[in-house]
Amino acid sequence: MNAESKRSFDVAVIGGGPAGMGAATVAAECGLSVVLLDDNPGLGGQIWRGESGSSKHTQASHWFDRVGRSSVEWILEARVFQVGKGHLSAESPDTVHQIAYSHLILATGARERFLPFPGWTLPNVLGAGALHSLIKSGLPVEGKRIVIAGTGPLLLAVAAYAREKGAQVACIAEQTTGAKFACFGLSVLLVPEELEEVWQLAWQLQAVPHWKNCWPVAALGKERLEAVRLSHHGRIREIASDYLACGFHLVPSLELAQFIGCAIQDGYVAVDENQQTCIPGVYCAGEPTGIGGFELALVEGQIAGFAAANRKDLARKLWRRRDAGLRHVRALRRAFELRDELRNMPQEDTLVCRCEDVPFGLLRAHQSWQSAKLHSRCGMGPCQGRVCGAAAEFLFGWSNSSVRPPLFPVRCSSLAEMPVETIPEIHEGGSK
Amino acid sequence: MSFRPDIVIVGAGIVGAACGFELAREKFSVAVVDAAGIGMQTTAAGMGHLLVLDDSEEQFALTRYSLSLWNALAKHLPPAVEYSRCGTLWVAGDEDEMAEVVRKHTYYGERGIQTEILDAHALREAEPALRRPLAGGLRVPGDAVLYPPCAAAYLLQRAAELGAKIFLGKAVNSIRNGITRLADGTVFHSKFIINAAGQFAPKLTPGIHIRPRKGHLVITDRYPGTITHQLMELGYLKSAHSISADSVAFNLQPRKTGQLLIGSARQYEVADGNVDFAILSRMLKRAMEYVPSLGSLSAIRVWTGFRPATPDQLPFIGPWPDDPSIFLAAGHEGLGITTSLATGRLAVDFLLRRASAIPVEPYLPSRQIEGVTHA
């Protein structure tokens, strides 16, 4: 039923974003055999997805070029659904890849956080990142009115891109305060590599209203979105709009790291100065160790790649750049901390879990994520709680540290063909 | 605490919930205490198949009685309980198993349960997803399926409406002579204490023979209409009976959501709850032998659970000879969802000193002691 392929590599890198590309490339350049797995049809991760060597982004074309010239073997559309000691399994549309490795580098990136508010499930209400990719893959937005809401620098990037493609960005609604945002702006100006980009953004967005202390109260419309109701400095505003792009910063994708028992600290994978996790031979780079943008992801990836190749001397040379990036992580965290009022956005009947249609009111009665999940089916659908889990964590303070197999939905036949040696070391925190 | 219940129930799994429901209906004042929440242990892990089973005369009596109680309650169950009277279809692979179909049909019929024999053609009509060829099958139309955690929550909600008090997140340290001591220092004095702690019952009542028997389940994404009955292989009997060896059997359940729940596996002497990929693989391959299209369906989650198993595969329902204030309601192994309501009834009958609808002797905990002395 499933074709199977069994291979062995010195290094397996999971995730083909900037962190994974950096890690895989330098490890291969040091002479190791490297496999790079990503579940998308192309390399590049969140930021460079769909680009290639011809990218106008100089960093992107540099790395696409370099990974292409290296001996890295990449496998696309392959989702890693099971990881054990020295062994992992990934599923492609018609194959199961069984891969043995000596070193493992986790570069699984981050995803956007969605928070529920009335109307957020209406057609044309999208994630900010999702709108970005849709426009990239050809959605015509010329002349369309777009409201961009949520928090974080991503909103600015998406706004600039939408404008470039002819959209009319009605406003950017940023939940954080003006003061916090200004602090963040200053901290960015201290990072010379970011300066040019920041100026460019500021230039592109000079005509767009950028409201602070502002967040969505409701998305309005019958069949699809017609208008957005915002709370702005305590006043309610209604803005006609064709699209609402929302994103409340990013949440790191930690499932894989949690699954194999990597220690988590303050919501991120704990690593040493060479990006090694608490498990010897397992490294982590990019967003799972702190949301800090692609520059930091690239540097961390290279450190992990050098460390895996036992070139600590080369890794060490990058520490300073990484540590500067980590200051940026902390600045981001402070600046875009979610305010308490956002917990009041959902109403009793606002859906929190879209897979299983679970409203806010049903969840509130529970004491824990486990109890809510069991009795309301929240998080039991095909997204395995990736969307509603992050929302519930913010809304109710519930955490979910127990990750069960498979890491992603897979064909039953792929599970049935798992080699028996891949029994993972699961460290479950829960009672079971 | 000034609250003085008549009865304290330890455990808010399906069995404790059923006891709470039946007792509250008879106007007992009841406290239900659980270390976790409602139905978060074995009840959360189970399949929720309500079925009549004939491993033994005693098991048949208990399951038949309990199923009649579930089916009478069915019209009151809220949608979240996902009750569906889909029936069971026992699948016969060959002529030997077909002979078993005929025996089962006669046995059930003699005891008032209507079943229907399907030949190979009728089986194909009933469940086109099954592989061909197969010899036939037996349809038990009265069997049903539900979602156990919500069933437990419903029973306790009804109990609470009738005055029962529910204490969640409170562990019980000891039960003895009518005194229940909680880890937080709370003490309850009551006439009776029901030990409905499932696999953990021996911790509170040392000496009862309950061993955890591990199971694995897989849930798929939604594929409504793939199958319409709970499907079980007749070979199930052979594997479920083996007391020591690990075993797997084809057991496939259509959920109301359109999802499919794939079972089943049985393992003794495994203490950790980790997924065992060797047995998982055997279980899935067995299921794919019967329903080949299963292989291409998307599996969302795998989990494990522990059935509270007794040596003779019957639960302990009755007073504990060493301490007359303690009533045991534990050890329901792989049938506790089915037999929970009957367990609650037997508990009420005992407390009211009234006759039960079925003979209670086979389930009395004293049989364990007699078994030992006779041995």
Ligand SMILES: Cc1cc2nc3c(=O)[nH]c(=O)nc-3n(C[C@H](O)[C@H](O)[C@H](O)COP(=O)(O)OP(=O)(O)OC[C@H]3O[C@@H](n4cnc5c(N)ncnc54)[C@H](O)[C@@H]3O)c2cc1C
């Ligand atoms: C729309 C958008 C715009 C952005 N704009 C900017 C910007 O202007 N400036 C900036 O600095 N940052 C920006 N970012 C953030 C930037 O994308 C990240 O900082 C950067 O991509 C992080 O790189 P990474 O390698 O850690 O993770 P990612 O780029 O997220 O890559 C992780 C990859 O791993 C894959 N993966 C995860 N789990 C598995 C698995 N189990 N099996 C197989 N594959 C898996 C993912 O699909 C993904 O392709 C933007 C992000 C988005 C979404």
Ligand SMILES: Cc1cc2nc3c(=O)[nH]c(=O)nc-3n(C[C@H](O)[C@H](O)[C@H](O)COP(=O)(O)OP(=O)(O)OC[C@H]3O[C@@H](n4cnc5c(N)ncnc54)[C@H](O)[C@@H]3O)c2cc1C
């Ligand atoms: C894989 C699998 C499939 C199954 N399929 C079916 C099926 O299809 N049909 C069927 O009828 N049955 C099935 N079963 C069996 C059924 O799930 C169990 O028999 C039933 O859930 C047992 O319920 P219980 O209330 O006795 O135990 P539990 O649900 O385990 O409840 C015991 C409760 O006691 C609490 N507790 C324990 N110790 C203490 C303490 N010291 N203080 C306070 N609280 C305590 C626990 O927190 C727990 O909530 C299956 C079981 C498994 C594992």
